[in-house]
Amino acid sequence: MKRILLLGAGHAHLVVLRSLVQEPLHRARITLVTPHAKQVYSGMLPGILAGHYRRADAEVDVAALAERAYVELEQGLVERLDLKQRMVLTKGGKSFAYDMASLNVGSQIARGFRGAQLALAVKPYEEFLARLRMAERIAVVGGGVAGAEIAMALRYRGAQVTLYAENPVLSPRVAKQLGKREVDYRPGMAVTAIEPGFVVVSGSARQDFELALLATGATAMPWLRSSGLATDERGFALVGATLQSVSHPEVFAVGDCATLRETPHPKSGVYAVRHGETLADNLRRIVSDAAPEFYVPQEKALALVTCGARYAIAERGDWGAQGFSLWWWKDRIDRRWVRSFK
Numbered sequence: 397m398k399r400i401l402l403l404g405a406g407h408a409h410l411v412v413l414r415s416l417v418q419e420p421l422h423r424a425r426i427t428l429v430t431p432h433a434k435q436v437y438s439g440m441l442p443g444i445l446a447g448h449y450r451r452a453d454a455e456v457d458v459a460a461l462a463e464r465a466y467v468e469l470e471q472g473l474v475e476r477l478d479l480k481q482r483m484v485l486t487k488g489g490k491s492f493a494y495d496m497a498s499l500n501v502g503s504q505i506a507r508g509f510r511g512a513q514l515a516l517a518v519k520p521y522e523e524f525l526a527r528l529r530m531a532e533r534i535a536v537v538g539g540g541v542a543g544a545e546i547a548m549a550l551r552y553r554g555a556q557v558t559l560y561a562e563n564p565v566l567s568p569r570v571a572k573q574l575g576k577r578e579v580d581y582r583p584g585m586a587v588t589a590i591e592p593g594f595v596v597v598s599g600s601a602r603q604d605f606e607l608a609l610l611a612t613g614a615t616a617m618p619w620l621r622s623s624g625l626a627t628d629e630r631g632f633a634l635v636g637a638t639l640q641s642v643s644h645p646e647v648f649a650v651g652d653c654a655t656l657r658e659t660p661h662p663k664s665g666v667y668a669v670r671h672g673e674t675l676a677d678n679l680r681r682i683v684s685d686a687a688p689e690f691y692v693p694q695e696k697a698l699a700l701v702t703c704g705a706r707y708a709i710a711e712r713g714d715w716g717a718q719g720f721s722l723w724w725w726k727d728r729i730d731r732r733w734v735r736s737f738k
């Protein structure tokens with residue numbers, strides 16, 4: 397019987413677990429190693445902050461799902477792969493042997509400036525929600541879509557919010573909404589330090605806040621590279637078209653922690669879900685000694701950006717639309733996603 401280790405309960409592994417509930421894989425012993433028994437769904441996180449959702453509305457009960465999928469759950473944080481011995485080691489000192497392993501551990505928030513550790517990072521979401529206290533003046537560092545959604549959600553709750561963005565990457569539609577909703581958006585203003593008391597420094601400018609949040613870009617878990625797995629230049633696991641590591645085919649990597657060598661694409665939940673569908677098939681195929689299939693990414697993904705109030709922007713390539721009805725559409729999609737694991 398093959399021993400399969402699923403590492404992390406990201407979007408892709410949730411899809412795998414759901415597939416195993418529908419059709420169990422009896423010829424393998426499958427274990428999931430992940431730090432939390434419940435997983436917060438990132439797509440609804442801004443809605444939790446805005447007060448539209450209770451946390452329970454946006455949580456997947458991973459432990460219950462694993463049980464129904466006949467998958468053992470081990471709560472822990474992976475900190476190293478021993479690729480020679482085919483062992484996974486966790487922070488708590490446990491080790492797990494595998495014949496096949498799959499990584500879906502996501503990414504971590506970049507902390508590339510002095511004092512970044514003083515700010516509260518939006519990931520891991522569970523820690524973020526546990527530690528977040530509302531404040532009147534909040535700085536959000538990181539001007540990608542996640543930072544913009546969080547800024548608008550907190551503004552909606554009544555805080556004065558300043559959004560620092562090193563690179564102005566937001567679409568004109570999203571940038572315009574930030575202005576309309578009175579978020580103090582500072583594109584092109586890179587934060588160079590955070591000092592105690594939440595003083596945010598950008599070059600010669602300094603401003604003090606009651607709280608600073610980090611929604612800076614995704615960086616790779618350092619142990620992916622240090623374990624000896626082939627990685628891209630940023631340290632994300634490099635995989636081929638079957639989602640297997642190009643250096644260690646017995647290791648799959650999916651979601652944000654993976655980079656597809658032949659067809660690199662943006663890191664987002666939408667792609668991670670698609671990875672999960674291919675991964676579920678490929679695990680079954682390998683257990684039955686069949687050849688794994690190829691993952692073909694879609695060319696463009698739909699982005700749905702919430703704007704604090706029940707209002708959203710939809711963008712796909714050059715196309716875009718916005719309005720209240722789009723928020724309700726996203727709400728239906730998100731609630732259906734969470735419900736699909738119940």
Ligand SMILES: Cc1cc2nc3c(=O)[nH]c(=O)nc-3n(C[C@H](O)[C@H](O)[C@H](O)COP(=O)(O)OP(=O)(O)OC[C@H]3O[C@@H](n4cnc5c(N)ncnc54)[C@H](O)[C@@H]3O)c2cc1C
Nearest residue numbers: 404405406407438473474501502542651652664665666668
């Ligand atoms: C506020 C916000 C809103 C977003 N909204 C959207 C959206 O609307 N649509 C969209 O497509 N994308 C969205 N994203 C991006 C999206 O969240 C990520 O691209 C997506 O979560 C990546 O999914 P994943 O499957 O790679 O892993 P994740 O969902 O990040 O999950 C990683 C898993 O690994 C676990 N883990 C972490 N470290 C370890 C470890 N060492 N050992 C074991 N387990 C570990 C975690 O606990 C978690 O279970 C948003 C991001 C943010 C921050």
